[in-house]
Amino acid sequence: xxxxxxxxxxxxxxxxxxxxRLFQVQILKHKYYYELSLKNYLKPxxxxxxxxxxxxxxxxxxxxxxxxxxxxxxxxxxxxxxLKKLKEILGRLDxxxxxxxxxxxxxxIKTGIPFHKALIIEENYEEFPSVVVDADPSxxxxxxxxxxxxxxxxxxxxxxxxxxxxxxSPGDVVGKSGVEAVYDTILRGRDGYRFIAMDSKGAIVxxxxxxxxxxxxxxxxxxxxxxxxxxxxxxxxxxxxxxxCVVYNPITGDIYSLYSKPYxxxxxxxxxxxxxxxDPSSPxxxxxxxxxxxxxxxxxxxxxxxxxxxxxxxxxxxxxxxGSYRFGRRVxxxxxSSGHGSLDLxxxxxxxxxxxxxxxxxxxxxxxxxxxxKDFRLPIKTGIDLPGEYxxxxxxVDYYRKKYGDYGFTEGYVMNLxxxxxEVLLTPIWIAVVTGIIANRGVSAIPHLLADHNPxxxxxxxxxxxxxxxxxxxxxxxxxxxxxASFLYSPQFSFAGKTGTAQNPHGKDHSLFTCFSPYDNPQIxxxxxxxxxxxxxEAAAPIAAKILERxxxxx
Amino acid sequence: xxxxxxxxxIGILIIAIIITLVGLLELSAIKDIFFWGQIQRxxxxxxxxxxxxxxxxxxxxxxxxxxxxxxxxxxxVVLFSSHEDVKRWIPIxxxxxxxxxxxxxxxxxxxxxxxxxxxxxxxSQVLKxxxxxxxxxxxxxxxxxxxxxxxxxxIFFAITYGVGAPREILIPLILVPLSAxxxxxxxxxxxxxxxxxxxxxxxxxxxxxxLINLFLILxxxxxxxxxxxxxxxxYQKQRLTAFLAPEKYKNREAWQIYQAxxxxxxxxxxxxxxxxxxxxxxxxLPAAHTDFIFTSFGEEFGFLGTSFLLLLYSLFLVFILKLTxxxxxxxxxxxxxxxxxxxxxxxxxxxxxxxxxxVAGIPLPFMTFGGSHIxxxxxxxxxxFRILKEEA
Numbered sequence: 001x002x003x004x005x006x007x008x009x010x011x012x013x014x015x016x017x018x019x020x021r022l023f024q025v026q027i028l029k030h031k032y033y034y035e036l037s038l039k040n041y042l043k044p045x046x047x048x049x050x051x052x053x054x055x056x057x058x059x060x061x062x063x064x065x066x067x068x069x070x071x072x073x074x075x076x077x078x079x080x081x082x083l084k085k086l087k088e089i090l091g092r093l094d095x096x097x098x099x100x101x102x103x104x105x106x107x108x109i110k111t112g113i114p115f116h117k118a119l120i121i122e123e124n125y126e127e128f129p130s131v132v133v134d135a136d137p138s139x140x141x142x143x144x145x146x147x148x149x150x151x152x153x154x155x156x157x158x159x160x161x162x163x164x165x166x167x168x169s170p171g172d173v174v175g176k177s178g179v180e181a182v183y184d185t186i187l188r189g190r191d192g193y194r195f196i197a198m199d200s201k202g203a204i205v206x207x208x209x210x211x212x213x214x215x216x217x218x219x220x221x222x223x224x225x226x227x228x229x230x231x232x233x234x235x236x237x238x239x240x241x242x243x244x245c246v247v248y249n250p251i252t253g254d255i256y257s258l259y260s261k262p263y264x265x266x267x268x269x270x271x272x273x274x275x276x277x278x279d280p281s282s283p284x285x286x287x288x289x290x291x292x293x294x295x296x297x298x299x300x301x302x303x304x305x306x307x308x309x310x311x312x313x314x315x316x317x318x319x320x321x322x323g324s325y326r327f328g329r330r331v332x333x334x335x336x337s338s339g340h341g342s343l344d345l346x347x348x349x350x351x352x353x354x355x356x357x358x359x360x361x362x363x364x365x366x367x368x369x370x371x372x373x374k375d376f377r378l379p380i381k382t383g384i385d386l387p388g389e390y391x392x393x394x395x396x397v398d399y400y401r402k403k404y405g406d407y408g409f410t411e412g413y414v415m416n417l418x419x420x421x422x423e424v425l426l427t428p429i430w431i432a433v434v435t436g437i438i439a440n441r442g443v444s445a446i447p448h449l450l451a452d453h454n455p456x457x458x459x460x461x462x463x464x465x466x467x468x469x470x471x472x473x474x475x476x477x478x479x480x481x482x483x484x485a486s487f488l489y490s491p492q493f494s495f496a497g498k499t500g501t502a503q504n505p506h507g508k509d510h511s512l513f514t515c516f517s518p519y520d521n522p523q524i525x526x527x528x529x530x531x532x533x534x535x536x537x538e539a540a541a542p543i544a545a546k547i548l549e550r551x552x553x554x555x
Numbered sequence: 556x557x558x559x560x561x562x563x564x565i566g567i568l569i570i571a572i573i574i575t576l577v578g579l580l581e582l583s584a585i586k587d588i589f590f591w592g593q594i595q596r597x598x599x600x601x602x603x604x605x606x607x608x609x610x611x612x613x614x615x616x617x618x619x620x621x622x623x624x625x626x627x628x629x630x631x632v633v634l635f636s637s638h639e640d641v642k643r644w645i646p647i648x649x650x651x652x653x654x655x656x657x658x659x660x661x662x663x664x665x666x667x668x669x670x671x672x673x674x675x676x677x678x679s680q681v682l683k684x685x686x687x688x689x690x691x692x693x694x695x696x697x698x699x700x701x702x703x704x705x706x707x708x709x710i711f712f713a714i715t716y717g718v719g720a721p722r723e724i725l726i727p728l729i730l731v732p733l734s735a736x737x738x739x740x741x742x743x744x745x746x747x748x749x750x751x752x753x754x755x756x757x758x759x760x761x762x763x764x765x766l767i768n769l770f771l772i773l774x775x776x777x778x779x780x781x782x783x784x785x786x787x788x789x790y791q792k793q794r795l796t797a798f799l800a801p802e803k804y805k806n807r808e809a810w811q812i813y814q815a816x817x818x819x820x821x822x823x824x825x826x827x828x829x830x831x832x833x834x835x836x837x838x839x840l841p842a843a844h845t846d847f848i849f850t851s852f853g854e855e856f857g858f859l860g861t862s863f864l865l866l867l868y869s870l871f872l873v874f875i876l877k878l879t880x881x882x883x884x885x886x887x888x889x890x891x892x893x894x895x896x897x898x899x900x901x902x903x904x905x906x907x908x909x910x911x912x913x914v915a916g917i918p919l920p921f922m923t924f925g926g927s928h929i930x931x932x933x934x935x936x937x938x939x940f941r942i943l944k945e946e947a
Contacts, residue, residue, distance in 0.1 A: 022865070
């Protein structure tokens with residue numbers, strides 16, 4: 001009896017342990033093992049999500065997607081007698097029949113097959129269940145919007161680096177440049193999966209063992225861009241080979257147009273990549289954000305603000321311009337060799353008098369000039385929502401010391417600086433933003449391409465009166481009797497601007513113009529750069545005026 | 556009392572039938588060929604069981620030595636009948652017989668007979684039974700089949716302890732496996748050493764016996780690691796290491812255990828349904844019809860199914876124990892041996908299925924695909940009936 005009790009205890013002990021263990025494995029860890037069991041036999045095949053569409057501000061479709069068909073083969077399912085006909089069909093798709101010999105359970109034979117050819121396969125599906133067609137979403141760009149390629153950008157297969165950075169898998173498509181890259185995570189969507197069931201040896205046992213997880217299309221984007229306006233700008237640039245144009249709203253930050261010539265085609269990027277790279281006119285460069293230009297006289301409003309901030313220059317400060325200015329052993333010329341006569345600050349801006357600004361610079365002094373510029377704390381990038389924006393170059397004392405040595409530069413350098421030559425290099429987008437700040441007396445919105453979105457403001461903390469003086473000078477460029485762009489005066493609308501001619505050591509000068517309108521309550525800023533087109537008033541300013549004209553017409 | 560025993564016996568029979576049917580059901584879900592093969596073997600087993608029922612124990616008692624010697628000869632023959640690494644089977648016609656399975660039966664008969672020789676069990680009888688067990692186990696160990704050879708010792712212990720062998724011989728017998736087991740950690744050996752000393756002292760054993768036992772502990776525990784290193788075959792070590800860390804060791808053995816856990820665990824509460832087990836069906840679960848038939852069942856019938864089987868098994872074992880009450884020494888020995896057989900098989904096979912123990916190749920009674928063990932189990936079943944009949 002006693003011994004049976006011990007045997008019974010043994011039974012209960014062992015079976016209780018087994019019971020608890022079963023409870024642990026089958027109930028507590030069921031979910032874990034269930035997932036593992038699915039992984040064992042279900043092979044997920046990715047269904048790529050279509051990217052979101054891209055629209056312009058008026059709802060015009062700029063980038064879309066369409067299915068591109070992919071033909072795959074499941075060798076396990078090939079009936080032996082059907083192989084011959086199959087090879088024949090593959091021949092019609094320009095596929096090497098030798099592909100069939102590769103050992104794998106799911107062979108992609110060809111991708112990028114157009115719909116009508118995919119139909120050949122679909123029609124024969126009953127006969128050949130081993131050949132399957134899948135649709136991959138493919139990005140579609142429209143060639144008529146090629147002038148927007150710099151903004152839209154393009155997509156491509158993710159590189160190893162991108163795969164790691166964004167946690168992607170090989171073969172995934174990712175935005176490489178432009179909005180496609182910046183808003184990639186929004187546009188990308190969520191990939192889906194369909195499944196095939198395989199046994200432990202890798203043979204396919206079921207092509208549809210569980211319902212697929214459908215892909216979710218990426219969110220569509222509406223841009224601030226006005227494609228019609230940009231198209232119009234493109235036509236205005238017809239006579240010129242290279243240039244850039246920014247049209248933007250300093251209140252909202254909306255970029256209506258961001259135009260860079262020459263441009264590439266988003267849809268052609270794969271095909272013509274090598275050509276684009278080799279092209280000496282660099283069509284891949286977005287000149288609005290990557291073109292660094294010496295601003296020339298466009299810089300004079302900033303010089304004026306430096307002068308006012310120094311306290312040594314006032315609205316009424318008068319300098320005399322005889323057509324040239326002697327400093328040291330050198331004679332510095334004004335662009336107008338006959339001279340401007342006596343000018344105050346406003347007239348100097350309006351007539352873009354070089355001699356006035358030489359004297360302004362000298363009055364302030366080089367070190368002082370540079371330090372005030374530094375104290376302005378102007379951003380070196382606008383923060384536009386595009387990848388690859390270049391920093392502008394605003395020199396400071398350290399820069400000069402580094403470049404020329406502690407005593408390698410003289411006071412005379414300030415004269416060049418004051419008229420925007422020499423060390424300053426600016427991007428068109430930066431010029432546009434600073435124009436916006438001046439126009440709005442100290443603040444402008446950060447330019448952006450994504451509609452209904454406010455990334456914030458750039459502020460420039462100076463007395464309002466200083467901005468008013470410079471604004472008035474810029475108004476006189478158009479409305480003043482001797483304004484450098486007075487020939488563009490229009491009674492329909494008011495606008496203020498500044499012409500600029502950037503000396504170009506490699507060829508003809510670059511023509512620059514930046515302006516805002518209307519004068520009292522500025523709603524629009526336009527900055528135009530035309531490379532190798534001479535004076536600012538010759539090429540750039542008329543383009544800006546035409547854009548304004550159209551702007552008011554459409555309004 | 557007899558009425559009670561009849562009730563238990565009927566219970567045992569019903570449980571055996573249910574388990575057998577469950578096994579057949581599961582085999583049919585794995586592959587038709589296993590189902591029909593098992594039907595053939597079952598017919599053979601039932602016939603063998605019926606024949607044994609006709610045989611009075613009086614005759615069996617006389618024949619038990621002859622019977623066991625025959626089996627021992629077969630165990631020698633099996634070593635020469637195959638050229639494979641593992642020599643376990645003798646091919647005869649449509650199936651292979653596994654003498655080591657039949658040895659379990661003949662050993663029970665021999666040991667029971669030895670203990671039935673005298674009114675009071677002497678140490679010499681125990682040593683005689685131990686010698687027979689060791690001889691049998693040694694032959695099976697050569698095959699090699701560690702788990703089966705351990706079965707013999709378990710059966711030997713169950714009978715020896717159950718029939719009431721003297722304590723002074725039982726203690727060293729129990730100390731040997733314990734010392735071997737405890738040798739995994741020096742602290743455990745110390746505890747065993749001290750514990751044994753205190754126990755023997757309290758029970759007023761002579762200093763000589765105390766010394767012998769303590770010496771035994773030291774010898775066994777110190778030599779076990781050496782035997783482990785030199786004596787075990789590579790695949791046996793692999794099974795053990797795979798068992799200890801299946802997700803770390805990616806060898807074949809570990810994969811087996813890992814896959815078994817996935818299959819069992821993915822069954823959940825209610826299982827995936829008969830024939831719908833993906834791990835078993837798609838051949839991720841290895842040995843689904845033999846070692847892992849319990850897991851295979853667990854994937855398809857879930858925790859409800861497995862705990863139902865667990866309940867049946869434990870009732871089966873409890874009922875057999877009930878039969879041992881108020882029986883003669885010889886019959887008691889046989890009943891205890893049968894109990895030991897089933898207990899060891901259920902415990903070890905299921906422990907391996909839930910990865911609490913290394914995969915040892917121990918069949919699950921009435922369920923695992925195979926002829927020899929099914930025949931042995933049905934003969935045992937018929938012996939239970941015969942014993943009740945003879946006691947009447």
